[in-house]
Amino acid sequence: DGLLPNLLAFNVGVEIGQLLALSAILILMGYWRRTTSFWKHAYTANVLMMTAGFVLIGYQLTGYFIA
Known part of the structure; x- marks a missing residue:
């Protein structure tokens, strides 16, 4: 009873929230x-993000080869 409309409304709400958050981030980054x-x-932020990415890929590869 009303499952499909509720599911669609929820997904549309999530997408609108993501667009609002992205818009705010882009405005702040522009300033x-x-x-x-x-x-x-x-x-500095790029170096930290790349380091975190390499660490995470190391964890993934370790888990793949050990498991």
């Missing part, structure tokens, strides 16, 4: 890019 500290912090 941050205009500051002088952007390149220093952006470089």
